[in-house]
Amino acid sequence: MKRERIEEIAELLDKRGKLTLEQLDDFFPNVSQMTLRRDLFQLEQQGRIIRVRGGAMSVKEVQKVSGEPYVKKTAIHTDEKIKIAQKAASLITENSSLFMDGGTTALSFAKELPDINIHVFTNGLAVAIELAQKKNIDVTMLGGQVLKDNLSTASPVAKAYFETTNFELAIISASAFTLENGFSCGSMVEADLLKMARKKAKEMYMMLDSSKIGKIMPYSFARLEDIDVLITDDNFPADLKEKFIEKNIVVM
Amino acid sequence: MKRERIEEIAELLDKRGKLTLEQLDDFFPNVSQMTLRRDLFQLEQQGRIIRVRGGAMSVKEVQKVSGEPYVKKTAIHTDEKIKIAQKAASLITENSSLFMDGGTTALSFAKELPDINIHVFTNGLAVAIELAQKKNIDVTMLGGQVLKDNLSTASPVAKAYFETTNFELAIISASAFTLENGFSCGSMVEADLLKMARKKAKEMYMMLDSSKIGKIMPYSFARLEDIDVLITDDNFPADLKEKFIEKNIVVM
DNA sequence: ACAATTTTTGTGAAAAAATCACAAATTTTA
DNA sequence: TAAAATTTGTGATTTTTTCACAAAAATTGT
Secondary structure, eight states, X not given: OHHHHHHHHHHHHHHHXXXXXXXXXXXOTTSOHHHHHHHHHHHHHTTSEEEETTEEEEHHXXXXXXXXSSSOTTOOOOHHHHHHHHHHHXXXXXXXXXXXXSSHHXXXXXXXXXXXXXXXXXXXXXXXXXXXXXXXXXXXXXOEEEXXXXXXXXXXXXXXXXXXXXXXXXXXXXXXXXXXXXXXXXXXXXXXXXXXXXXXXXXXXXXXXXXXXXXXXXXXXEOGGGOSEEEOOTTSOHHHHHHHHHTTOEEO | OXXXXXXXXXXXXXXXXXXXXXXXXXXXXXXXXXHHHHHHXXXXXXXXXXXETTEEEEHHHHHHHTOOSSSOTTSXXXXXXXHHHHHHHHTOOTTOEEEEOSSHHHHHHHXXXXXXXXXXXXXXXXXXXXXXXXXXXXXXXXXXXXXXXXXXXXXXHHHHHXXXXXXXXXXXXXXXXXXXXXXXESXXXXXXXXXXXXXXXXXXXXXXXXXXXXXXOSEEEEOGGXXXXXXXXXXXXXXXXXXXXXXXXXXX
């Protein structure tokens, strides 16, 4: 009786992420709140859930809410970002080979990628781990010195990889964009890597949420006309969109 | 004023794992509990902490309770493993340079490593991420194809790194050991890499918990006499210990 | 099967903690 | 420097949790 109920609660919590005591009470109308409290207490002691004011949440949920494990907190996966990632993911076809960077947008993208037979090169540690969860995706990690702030690798050693690898598509994101300065990011080594990726790849897709527009970061790595597809959100300014379309860049 | 305090709280929480409001109040005697509550609320919204009744806990702490993110649950950090890792960590001196593998024992070791000025080469994604948390440790990730089962990189590409890198010490762990077959592991590419590490390093330390003794895995990568220091637990058989000491290997 | 023991559960009161609302203090901005 | 915006403190209020003990249910040994 008790055992089962506790398991059910754990399952529910796993599915729903978070439940208030009232919600739990609705699920188990034949026991008192006190009993449910005691159940939650036990589950907490087993380390399976976290009790929070008003109810409890699953450990999974905690990790989801908290953003990626280890990945900088400021990098929250907003709805916008997820939408962009979904659009981008829909463009990827089976049996292709692509490069992606290690930023937070890339991580969103990695999450949205379907588990199809593709090969991915990346310099992002978190991205690599995320992709490794998918059975059919073959992942190659670009080595090099680990940058602590964004958990990606850089340095000349990473570049050496490019000599021996091939991919059709580079799908990356920038930290900033203006018409004058093009796409830019905050780290020189990263910019270097992305430039090189541009050369290697037949096509380049850029994921850019509209909040990045008008900003300038220290290192530019591509101009407007260097990209083939721009994936953005609905707030992207119409006049700027024109500029891209003029250059035969697909905006979506 | 506020920003700093919030950062301090986050740091404290990261260090202590969990804090009650009273404890926080002791740390910040010049602000009211209400202010601290509001700070916690903000941190929660940023996904950096979890507010629980009475106070808050760091996301890290939650993850500790729930086991490693991503890493196979079966790979539990037992007390024995942690003790071995601590012993091993105590051997590491500032300003040294070392290689470590990507196994779960290595991950325990990475956790126990003090935040001192050293350089670490590793082929373990989880290990690299763990080490990247420590400010003073310089990490180089060995690239290559990502092995999904243990989240480490392999393949000839990783080996190419060794051409350009130098380290004094290789500190690794094996999945199995017998007198006849020496130290062995389950993957050929990993065995390859470890062999190469052995050649490169001046010294090799082996972490081996006693449960591995008597087992044989498909690929041997070192013999008894290849190592310089053996770090193990108290259940290590005395007669076997003799064999190591005969070869001038330090057993601890 | 039955009495004794242990475990689980429910209830209301008490305690603890969190929220709310508003005024005071501080900081930022123009 | 005044005005506006933000941050903070206080006490009352509300919500949630804990506590303590009795009732109910399940388990155990005979």
